[in-house]
Amino acid sequence: MADLLLSGPLNLMGNLTLKASDGGKVKVGGSEVLVEVVAPTDPNHGTAPPVILPPPPALPTDPGPNVWVINSLNKTVKVGNPPSRPIVTQGMVTQGQTPTWPGMVLPSQKNSGPTAVTVNRIPINVLGDQAVIFPSGGTAMLNVNSGQ
Numbered sequence: 001m002a003d004l005l006l007s008g009p010l011n012l013m014g015n016l017t018l019k020a021s022d023g024g025k026v027k028v029g030g031s032e033v034l035v036e037v038v039a040p041t042d043p044n045h046g047t048a049p050p051v052i053l054p055p056p057p058a059l060p061t062d063p064g065p066n067v068w069v070i071n072s073l074n075k076t077v078k079v080g081n082p083p084s085r086p087i088v089t090q091g092m093v094t095q096g097q098t099p100t101w102p103g104m105v106l107p108s109q110k111n112s113g114p115t116a117v118t119v120n121r122i123p124i125n126v127l128g129d130q131a132v133i134f135p136s137g138g139t140a141m142l143n144v145n146s147g148q
Helices: none
Strands: 004-006 010-012 016-018 026-028 066-072 077-079 091-095 101-105 117-119 129-133 139-142
Touching (some): 066 101, 066 129
Parallel strands (some): 010 117
Antiparallel strands (some): 066 091, 129 139
């Protein structure tokens, strides 16, 4: 299994599909690159504290902790064999047992600075980055699965 290791400063542009050989992963700085997934059928990217809405004493509508990145600001640079999936460069997430609560992927903390690997000048998000869930303001840790 051979991973495709990217290191900066590198700015990917145009229509491009990256493929690691023999089932490897595309990585930036040693961390797997996040890619869009289909919620809830694909494994989740991470978890966040449950959204407690409506407030007690009513039962929460959907207290599930699972978080999926469902939309990236990048649609041109992708990972994988067909069907390839867009690399995450910020974007939208959804949380819940069934995708209920919206949120936003935050700018990458693990792939930042002058040596960041970017897509159209936006740093690529990797495992270990975070998202914020809008209804609760909770932080989602995107550290379970890259989606690759």
